[in-house]
Amino acid sequence: MSIYTPPRIDPSEITPEGLYLRRRELMTGAAALAAAALLPKAEANALPTFYKSKYSTADKANSYNEIISYNNFYEFGTDKGDPAEHAGSLHTNPWTVEVTGEVTTPKRFDIDALLKLAPLEERIYRHRCVEGWSMVIPWVGYSLSNLLKQVQPTSKAKYVEFTTLMAPEQFPGQRQAVLDWPYVEGLRIDEAMHPLAILVFGLYGKPLPNQNGAPIRLSVPWKYGFKSIKSIVKIRLVEQQPMTAWYKAAPNEYGFYSNVNPEVDHPRWSQATERRIGEFFKRKTLMFNGYGDEVAGMYKGMDLRRYF
Ligand SMILES: Nc1nc2c(c(=O)[nH]1)N[C@H]1C(S)=C(S)[C@@H](COP(=O)(O)O)O[C@H]1N2
Ligand SMILES: [Mo]
Numbered sequence: 001m002s003i004y005t006p007p008r009i010d011p012s013e014i015t016p017e018g019l020y021l022r023r024r025e026l027m028t029g030a031a032a033l034a035a036a037a038l039l040p041k042a043e044a045n046a047l048p049t050f051y052k053s054k055y056s057t058a059d060k061a062n063s064y065n066e067i068i069s070y071n072n073f074y075e076f077g078t079d080k081g082d083p084a085e086h087a088g089s090l091h092t093n094p095w096t097v098e099v100t101g102e103v104t105t106p107k108r109f110d111i112d113a114l115l116k117l118a119p120l121e122e123r124i125y126r127h128r129c130v131e132g133w134s135m136v137i138p139w140v141g142y143s144l145s146n147l148l149k150q151v152q153p154t155s156k157a158k159y160v161e162f163t164t165l166m167a168p169e170q171f172p173g174q175r176q177a178v179l180d181w182p183y184v185e186g187l188r189i190d191e192a193m194h195p196l197a198i199l200v201f202g203l204y205g206k207p208l209p210n211q212n213g214a215p216i217r218l219s220v221p222w223k224y225g226f227k228s229i230k231s232i233v234k235i236r237l238v239e240q241q242p243m244t245a246w247y248k249a250a251p252n253e254y255g256f257y258s259n260v261n262p263e264v265d266h267p268r269w270s271q272a273t274e275r276r277i278g279e280f281f282k283r284k285t286l287m288f289n290g291y292g293d294e295v296a297g298m299y300k301g302m303d304l305r306r307y308f
Contacts, residue, residue, distance in 0.1 A: 046206075046207070047115070047120060047140055047201060047202045047205065047206065047207060048115060048116075048120055049120070050119070050120035050121055050122050050140050050202070050205070051119060051120070051121045051122070052121070052122055053121035053122060053123045053124075055121075055123055055125075055195070055196060056122070056123055056124035056125070056138075057124050057125065057126055057136060057290070059124070059126060059136045060136060061124055061136045061137065061138050062135045062136050062137060062276075062277055062278060063278070064203070064204045066135065066277050066278055067135060067137055067203060067204070067212065068084060068203075068209050068211055068212060069081065069084045069211075070133075070135075070277055071083035071084065071211045071212065072129065072131075072225065072226070073087075073173075073211055073212075073213070073230055074173050074178055074179060074183070075164065075171035075172075075173045075174055075181075075183065075230075075231075076090075076171060076172060076173050076211065077172060077173050078173070078178060082173070083210075083211035083212075084211045086172055087209065087210035087211040088210070089170050089171070089172065090165075090167075090170045090171065090210045090214070090231070091170060092111075092210065092214045092215040092231075093111070093215070094110060094111075095110065095111050095215050095216070095233075096108050096109065096110050096233070097109050097111075097114065097216060097232060097233060097234070097235060098233065098234050098235070099147065099148075099150070099151045099234075099235045099236075099237075100234070100235075100236050100237075101157065101161075101236035101237040101238050102153060102154045102156040102157035102237040102238060102239060103151035103152055103153055103154060103157065103237050104151065104152035104153075104154060105150075105151050105152055106151060107150060107151055109147075111201070111215045111216065114147070114199070114201070114216065115201060117142070117146055117147060117150065118142040118143070118146035119142065120140050120141065120142055120201065120202070121140070121141065121142055122138055122139070122140050122205070123138070123139050123140075123141065123198055123219070124136060124137070124138045124139075125137055125139055125198075125219055125221040126221055126289050126290055126291075127219070127221065127225055127228070128224060128225060128260050128274060128285065128289045129224065129225040129226075130224040130225065130226060130254075130258070130266055130269065130271070131269060132269050132270070132271075132273075132274055132275060133274060133275050133276075133277055134274045134275070134276050134277070134283070134285075135276065135277050136276070137203065137219075138203065138204055138205075139198065139200045139202065139203060139219050140200065140201055140202030140203065140205060141198040141199050141200035141201050141202065141219070142198060142199060143194075143195045143196075143197065143198055143199075144192055144193075144197045144198060144199050144218065145192070145193045145194075145195065145197075146199075147199060147235070148160070148192060148193060148235075148237070151237070153189065153237050154237075156239045157189055157237035157238070157239070158188070158189055158238070158239050158240075158241075159186055159187065159188055159189060159237070159238050159239070159240065159241055159242055160186060160187050160188075160189060160192040160235060160236070160237055160238070160242075161184060161185075161186045161234075161235070161236045161237075161238050161242035162184065162185045162186065162187075162218060162229045162232050162234070162235055163182050163183070163184050163229075163232065163233060163234040163235075163236075164182050164183040164184075164229055164230060164231050164232060164233065165182065165231050165232075165233045166181055166182040166233075168181075179245045179246070179248075179249055180245060180248050180249070181245075182245075183229060183230075183245045184229075184242060184243070184244050184245045185218070185226070185227055185228075185229040185242075185244050185245070185246075186241065186242030186244055186256065187220065187227070188241075188298075189237070190298055191220070191295075191298060194294075194295060194298065196220070196221060196222065196291060196294055196295065197218070197219075197220050198218070198219050198220075199216055199217075199218060200213070200216070200217050200218065200219050201215065201216055210231075212230070213228075213229075213230025213231050213232075214231065215231070216231070216232050217229060217230040217231060217232060218230075218232065221289055221291055222259055222260060222288040222289050222291040222292075222294075222295045223257070223258050223259055223260060223289075224258045224259075224260060226246055226254065226258065227258050241256055242256075244256065252267060253266060253267055253268070255307065255308035256307070257299075257304075257307050257308060258308070259288055259295075259299065259304065259308075260285060260286070260287070260288055260289035261287060261288075261304055261308070262284065262285040262286070262287060263287075263304075263305075264304065264305055264308050271285055272284070272285060273285055
């Protein structure tokens with residue numbers, strides 16, 4: 001038997017481009033204050049050591065600055081710049097995640113406990129938003145299955161439901177009825193247990209900035225971005241397919257599965273191509289966002305037009 005020993009990366013070896021650029025800008029009083037206000041707020045401590053993952057794509061990662069300044073996080077507003085601008089109002093420490101429902105041992109975890117639950121890995125993942133843009137993001141996290149195993153799902157646990165923090169005083173967007181808050185997402189249990197579905201705690205080797213879903217979010221890289229719910233406070237194992245926030249808002253536009261599929265268009269946006277942020281020419285969108293070898297088996301025999 002051969003054991004795969006992943007190489008260790010020291011976080012300091014990683015260069016978050018945007019940060020270096022910004023640091024160079026930090027020179028004089030007023031300019032320094034203005035630039036500092038733009039830096040992501042991190043209430044969490046440094047991340048423990050992490051490993052390079054065998055699941056990373058070889059695609060070139062987007063810059064740190066691109067990833068923290070072009071976001072969808074409607075709790076902070078609907079413009080791409082709103083999350084970076086307003087993210088300072090979210091408090092992520094202390095933070096707990098409750099795991100309940102069809103489980104033998106319901107549990108509550110704080111972030112420190114979650115960080116110690118399994119070895120952290122850097123996973124460089126493709127991210128495809130249903131709006132037609134994409135990015136490549138170096139997340140730090142581990143497979144969601146590590147957490148689910150801790151609570152021992154019962155045989156009735158067919159789906160997993162995730163809920164974002166409800167706090168209108170911290171999330172200006174929740175003071176408007178854009179969605180039926182709180183944001184809720186869901187996965188089928190086999191999808192949730194798939195090693196590619198990860199809980200994310202960090203980005204470019206640092207704790208997650210608030211605009212990217214601090215202190216803990218999901219990344220499900222073969223599905224459209226909206227499945228990757230941010231700032232999670234509750235995980236519930238359930239028997240019935242969860243009612244998700246986007247499905248409630250527009251059931252004909254946001255199906256439960258939402259696997260990336262260039263052959264099935266969204267009513268308002270073609271899914272055949274995508275624009276990688278930072279690139280000029282469009283790329284062809286890949287089935288399951290390029291993760292078909294790993295995930296297609298879960299959907300064998302399913303009509304992916306019907307179950308979009
Ligand atoms: N709670 C919450 N999670 C969310 C969203 C949101 O508005 N609220 N937007 C989703 C969408 S549409 C996308 S594309 C991704 C964007 O993640 P990123 O800003 O880190 O790239 O987050 C997803 N998770
Ligand atoms: Mo999205």
